[in-house]
Amino acid sequence: MKVGCHVSISGGLEYSIKRALKLGINTMQIFSKNSRSWQEKEYSREEITIFQREWEKTDIYPIFVHASYLINLASPEEEVYQKSVNAFIEEMRRTDYMLGRMGTPYLIVHPGAHRNSGEMSGLEKIANALNTVFRESSSLKLQTMILLENTSGMGSSLGYNFEQLKFIIDNTGYPERIGICFDTCHAFAAGYDLSEEEGLENTITELDKTIGLDKLKVIHINDSKNELNSRKDRHAHIGEGSIGLEGFKRIINHKLLKNLPYILETPRENENDDLKNINIIRSLKSKE
DSSP states (O other): OOEEEEOOOTTOHHHHHHHHHHHTOSOEEEOSSOTTOOOOOOOOHHHHHHHHHHHHTSOOOOEEEEOOTTOOTTOSSHHHHHHHHHHHHHHHHHHHHHHGGGSOOEEEEOOOBOTTSOHHHHHHHHHHHHHHHHHHTGGGTOOOEEEEEOOOOOTTBOOOSHHHHHHHHHTSSOGGGEEEEEEHHHHHHTTOOTTSHHHHHHHHHHHHHHTOGGGEEEEEOOEESSOTTOOOOOEEOTTSSSSHHHHHHHHHHOTTTTTSOEEEOOOOSSHHHHHHHHHHHHHHSOOO
16 A cells, blocks of 8 residues: 655755655655745755765665645636746646656645636636646756646635536646546535545546546645535544545555555644554555
């Protein structure tokens, strides 16, 4: 079973590998820079080599990069929009540089928030932004696949249903370069009832029919502090929220989902919190 969590790169990229080994995980997610700053990060060839050398000693795969939270590809404010597009190109470049030697590099991004400009306007801006990103980075011959993460629909965030994600993919000229990251907390908050067997089956069927399960590359496995369709993005420890242990047991053992990587983004005060949630997920895995 591929299960991991978000791991800090504090002190240098190679320390993320050391932290992952300490946790005993075999997949993980990182930021490639400070996620709360517009300032870009340049890595030396030596830093990348050390990171890749440490990585090659492990069975950790894949590693996912999560884009900065400041990026808003749907922003109606031109300055923020342009900064977001430029920052996203840099995120792609860094992801490729860091991960390209070991297989497909994956970069996860929240689609964006329309900020009262209207959902259709926001969705069109996201698609246009991705077209610009792919076009302007084409000379770099990047391999990075963009993974659009479903959202809870909190505020004006877009991508809270499969139809919106499909619209974005279908309105770019690069559908083969785009996949999906499915967040369980976000989906539940947006109205997909993952706590019940019927709800899970309906969700999987709808995802396959609307987008295609071949596009699903990773699951962010988080419980939800709030109730179904709350539209609130509040993660909870596994089994301590509204999805519940039985819900997660069905998810990770489902025949169409069980071979995917699972990344935890549960509340964290220290590494013991990560270990607790990792062990709970592993304990729910069927022995068959």
